[in-house]
Amino acid sequence: MLDLTQYVWIVWLILVFVCVIIELLTLEFTFLMIAFGSVAGLGAYLLGWEWWAQILTAAVVSVLLLLTIRPVLLRYMRRGADPTPSNIAALAGMSGRVVSPIADTTGLVRLANGETWTARLAPESGRSIVETGTSVRVALVDGATVVVVPVERDDA
Missing domain, CATH: 2.40.50.140 (Nucleic acid-binding proteins)
Incomplete structure (x- = not known):
């Protein structure tokens, strides 16, 4: 019987690449934070953690980045925006x-x-x-x- 758990790293990499591509199209930093969370999930896989710990790690890192880093990045990006109404x-x-x-x-x-x-x-x-x-x-x-x-x- 084929053990598919040895290919989980491919799923994490695909998730990272898809999130980065979506981020390049939207430029709102949401999918970039999810991509970093997926990298954390990949790191958990490489450390030999269980599948549920990998998903939990990816989710926690993504949420923390969305709540802390994303607002700072958005504020920095919109700092020089033209305030004139249009x-x-x-x-x-x-x-x-x-x-x-x-x-x-x-x-x-x-x-x-x-x-x-x-x-x-x-x-x-x-x-x-x-x-x-x-x-x-x-x-x-x-x-x-x-x-x-x-x-x-x-x-x-």
């Missing part, structure tokens, strides 16, 4: 000008970035219609519609 988050607070009168749920606004969006008035604006040419500020984005508040101009 996409929809950048629209909140942006100024614009009404292109087509806004009444109830219809109207168009040209934002400061040059984009034209369908618009509706925010309930707290207290107005029912906003005429063409009025300055507005984006309160929030709701799907493909910006919710705007008219801006009172100071002509002093």
Whole structure:
């Protein structure tokens, strides 16, 4: 009868390589920590430990690395990231000008970035219609519609 326990090291190596390949595709350090845990499991195999001790060692090392080293690495990697909001988050607070009168749920606004969006008035604006040419500020984005508040101009 063939004893498959002598080939367990191959399983550990395959697990390490698969985790490293997945890590190269995701770059989130999760699978890298699991790969190091698998290396610990391989080390336990080489020390002659039982199969359950190998798996337990791999799991404990992986969890410890995920909870301790991974947050530090992620913080280090994101340290120089650009904090400027982008996409929809950048629209909140942006100024614009009404292109087509806004009444109830219809109207168009040209934002400061040059984009034209369908618009509706925010309930707290207290107005029912906003005429063409009025300055507005984006309160929030709701799907493909910006919710705007008219801006009172100071002509002093």
